[in-house]
Amino acid sequence: MLEANKHIDQQDFVLSIEGLTVSFDGFKAVNDLSLYVEEQEIRVIIGPNGAGKTTVLDLICGRTKSTEGSIKFKGKELTRLNEHQIVHAGVGRKFQNPSIYEDLTVFENLELSYPRGRNVWGALTFKRDQAVISKVEEIAEMIFLGDKLDMNTDLLSHGQKQWLEIGMLLIQDPELLMLDEPVAGMSVAERQQTAALLQRITKDRSVLVIEHDMQFVADIADRVTVLHQGKVLSEGSMERVQNDPKVIEVYLGH
């Protein structure tokens, strides 16, 4: 049985969450949750406020420690690792509010995210060589900021800051990318650009997205998971989820 499970993990799922529970002073923000994400899948998590969506991402990336359950990423248990070790394993996380370094330029923001020289000695001896420069330029082009490399990031618009943070994740080349409300506060045009960007960057990785904008969800999602009170309420294609009476009752109905 155990052997068979392990086999399934490695074969089909990049991420498998089983029986995950976290309790804050008795309140179970995430309650016995199980979730499986396949390779190259774009999975969107939706749910009403307080459903535990952000907490799930916090648990995966190590920001919050779980009370019970397991999170396996490519067969590796993440619940016991530190944040930076989880990043090294190949998980990238974007925060809800754009989290970038506003005292530095776009170039420096991307450079710091380049996955080399991550320990003290490495950072002291890090050289800005051609490989770094061309990778930074490539990513900047992809996130529509190719002409703003030398700009200080506090001058960027909100949407551009969101893109920059996505770019900072892309340069790490994670196998699992987690985005918390990537289009919040974006204009319609920016949303469409972001949707196109996400379609493009998911070619060789899995993506886990939290989003409220239903049009955007319909545009990008392979499958949708609906969370409610820390549990999975419904799961499947956007169409199926939208027609699920349970979901209509708690979330889409009002």
Add this chain to the structure above:
Amino acid sequence: MNSMISNLFSRYQLTHMLILALLLVVVLPLSMDIFRLNLVGKYLTYSFVAIGLVLCWGYGGILSLGQGVFFGLGGYCMAMFLKLEASTPEATAIQSTPGIPDFMDWNQLTELPWFWQPFHSFGFTLLAIIAVPAIFALIVAVAMFKRRVGGVYFAIITQAVAAILTILIIGQQGFTGGVNGITDLRTLHGWDIRTDSAKYVLYFVCVALLFGCLFAAKYVINSKLGRLLVAMREREDRVRFSGYDVSAFKIFIFCLAAVFSAIGGAMFTLQVGFMSPSFVGIVPSIEMVIFCAVGGRLSVLGAVYGALLVNFAKTTFSESFPELWLFAMGALFIGVVMAFPNGLAGVWSSQVEPRIKALFNKPGRTTPAATNSTSAPAATPAESFNPEEPSHARG
């Protein structure tokens, strides 16, 4: 060597280094008598601490109110060696136990404590000046930063450490010389450090070491680690989720600041001729933060000027109005923090420098934007040092 330096530092930064070197090596020694120059040397020892604070506080956002601890540890290590050399059996023949430091004899100690023994060796002493504070800083930093203690809590704990060490030194006077400290230091390997010529030599050694620390600090700031410190100061979580172990970087920079302070402390002992707990405690530690704040907490050169100027002011002012000095110091700190958050270095680069440049009207170097375009990405770290950038003004 030259090309290496010019790769690391922009010409702009080197010019400022040269001006300071000219001031310390030529102008001051020629214009001052040895008494005043020795005072400058003493002030410079504080600037070692201030440089460490620029790295640790200005860049890393880790405010330590206990740098006096490391200044003191370095100073005491040096003082222990000098005291042992001054306590030969012949020189201490009138004691009931000749051959041990005088204060031990006064405290009824009859033999040298074990931890004093290795300080007979000058090599060990030099090593200890670096290693003892570094290891102590490492212990404090690992205990704090691994548990993610930061900000005000860290500052308070460093204060507590400073208070504890002071009490320990004063309380254990048989081992440490107590409140008087370790005094009556005479020779270093038979070379009398109290003579005028020795004071000249020590002054220049101090300046040379200062530049060593300045270059090391600049190297760190201009490396990726310097940019990481700025990033950590702003968004610690983002740095963590970019795959960096934030605590390791904090531990490193705190230990480096401690080592700089300790070198300053050792030079203090050599130039002033004694070491006492009054340089270890809370008040001197806070004074050192003021030197750094006045000079500009994002500028290592500013820190040197800050330490020099505040101490000059202190000496001059306290000679005429001894009881008012502490109030003046407090007012200075509040004034600087309120009006010039980037200190003298900030005032220099935002007010004075543009005017000088306008006066000489040098094209191409008039605005930061112009320097930016001439020096492509390869030189951008230089700018992250420059306190004149508006983004830093908020930091």
